[in-house]
Structure formats: structure tokens, C-alpha cells
Amino acid sequence: MSVLVEEIKLRKISIDDSKFNYSITHWFQPIYCLKNLSIIGYEALLRDASKLHISPNQIFKEAEEKGCQSTLDLMSIKTALNNFRNESNLIFINIFPSTLLKGNFLYWWDTNIPEDMPVVLELLENEPVENWKELKKVTRGLRARGVKIAVDDMGAGYSFFQQWIELEPDYIKLDRYFASNLAVNPRKQRIVRFLVDLLVDSTKLIIEGVETEADLNAAELLGISYGQGYYLGKPSPKENLIL
Structure with missing residues (x-):
């Protein structure tokens, strides 16, 4: 493929700061192994870096309105990984599936992200996937580069089972709805147990929104990793x- 064609593809997915008026940073939330309560990684949560204290929801809303969600994704990935450049812990970073489908994402990755970074890309489940075949191709390419794939907020968005079958993610993050009162809700317990049994040989479950000791213990007893x-x-x- 010619250099000119590659340059054109790269421009399709370049970071255009002129559309996006926020400076961003990240706070990091630990993710624990429930068996021994050791930290296995951190999720990078986007924050406004100015003194205006603008909420992440507002930042995402403006990005969507201006049609620059992919710009925000790419800025977020680069900023988060710059913070974790010399760390060995996994870093989980959210990304819209549509960003992976824009231009030549793998070429952008190769030219912007250092090799051997311990990255898990979390595919947000709040937008439909337009091209499963291409998304599968891109995630395979990322895996070949050592990147792990997660599906975020299972139970809160589109096509969970299709994502699991087509993408074979390394991790699935269970929506915080399931953690709330898990210790005392038999229906939630049955669903969680079903998912643990379903995914046992292929994918690790991460439960989000754990806010009490009782729900933490219930999650561990049900087999969540x-x-x-x-x-x-x-x-x-x-x-x-x-x-």
C-alpha cells in the first residue's frame, strides 16, 4: 500500500482538537481479584482537567453533539497511557466501537501507542455496532499487538450475547445494577451464577459498583473473578x- 494511501487513512482518524474545547485528564479506579483482594489493574475514568469541574457526562454529550466522539476516544487513550507508561498493572480504557471502525485504527495505534503496554480496551455497550465483521477484524489485530478486549456494562446496552460470541472478549464488566443488593436478591444471584457458568472457559467477569461488604462477599461466593x-x-x- 502506498505511503499516500496510508497518510490519507491516518488523517481520517487523527485527533482534531479544534472541534473539542476541553482539556482532559483521568482518575484511576482499582480493579481487584476477589479471591485474594489483590489489585489486577485500574480503569481510567475521564475527567475535566480545567478548574471548571465540568462533569464527564457533559464532556461526552458535547463530543456526541459535535460528532467528535472518536476524537475524545483517541485523546483519552493517549492521555491515559502517558500516565501509565512505566507501570505493569493493566489499564482499562473505554472506547466506542465506532472509533475502532473509523479509518485505519490499527495504523493509528501502531504510530501512537508504545509496544507492550498492558492495555484493556473496554467497548462501550451504549451504541449499536454497524459492522461486526470489521470490528472482529480490528479486535483480532489489537490482540495480535497484545491488547486485551473487554465489553463494558453488560446488561445495560446493546447486543451483549452477540458481542460475546463475535468478539470473544477477555473480560466482561457486569453493570452496577447487578451488584446493588446482590447479597439479598435471589433473582440477581441466579443470573450471575448463570453468567459465571456460561463464561467459565473463555471470559473473566468483573462486577462493577460494589459498595458493600455483603455484596462483595456474595459476588465472590457466586464465582465472579x-x-x-x-x-x-x-x-x-x-x-x-x-x-
Whole structure:
């Protein structure tokens, strides 16, 4: 493929700061192994870097309105990985599936992201996937580069089972709805147990939104591998983390 064609593809997915008026940073929330309560990684949660204290929801809303969700994704990935450049913990970063389908994402990755970064890309489940064949191709390419794939907020969005079958993710993050009162809700327990049995040979479950000891213990007893939530650890700037 000619250099000119590659340059054109790269321009399709370049970071256009002129459309996006926010400076961003990240806070990091730990993800724990529930068996021994050791930290296996951190999720990078986007925050406004100015003194205006603009909410992440507002930032995402403006990005969507201006048609620059992919710009926000690429800015977020680069910023988060710059913070974790020399760390060995996994870093989980959210990304819209549509970003993976724009231009030549793998070429952008190769020219912007250092090799051997311990990255897990979390595919957000709040938008439909337009091209499963191409998305599968891109995620395979990412895996060949050592990147792990997660599906975020299972139970809160589109096509969970199709994502699991087509993409074979390394992790599935269970929506915080399931963690709330898990210890006392038999229906939630049955669903969680079903998912643990379903995914046992292929994908690790991470339960989000763990806020009580009782729900943490219930998740561990049901066989969930990993957990995340305020009871385990709140999001913090990197300088406050113990790495």
C-alpha cells in the first residue's frame, strides 16, 4: 500500500482538537481479584482537567453533539497511557466501537501507542455496532499487538450475547445494577451464577459498583473473578495511587 494511501487513512482518524474545547485528564479506579483482594489493574475514568469541574457526562454529550466522539476516544487513550507508561498493572480504557471502525485504527495505534503496554480496551455497550465483521477484524489485530478486549456494562446496552460470541472478549464488566443488593436478591444471584457458568472457559467477569461488604462477599461466593466499586476503592488521581 502506498505511503499516500496510508497518510490519507491516518488523517481520517487523527485527533482534531479544534472541534473539542476541553482539556482532559483521568482518575484511576482499582480493579481487584476477589479471591485474594489483590489489585489486577485500574480503569481510567475521564475527567475535566480545567478548574471548571465540568462533569464527564457533559464532556461526552458535547463530543456526541459535535460528532467528535472518536476524537475524545483517541485523546483519552493517549492521555491515559502517558500516565501509565512505566507501570505493569493493566489499564482499562473505554472506547466506542465506532472509533475502532473509523479509518485505519490499527495504523493509528501502531504510530501512537508504545509496544507492550498492558492495555484493556473496554467497548462501550451504549451504541449499536454497524459492522461486526470489521470490528472482529480490528479486535483480532489489537490482540495480535497484545491488547486485551473487554465489553463494558453488560446488561445495560446493546447486543451483549452477540458481542460475546463475535468478539470473544477477555473480560466482561457486569453493570452496577447487578451488584446493588446482590447479597439479598435471589433473582440477581441466579443470573450471575448463570453468567459465571456460561463464561467459565473463555471470559473473566468483573462486577462493577460494589459498595458493600455483603455484596462483595456474595459476588465472590457466586464465582465472579474480579470486582470494582467504592467499597473496594474510589477513583483517584494517579499521584494518590499506591502502585
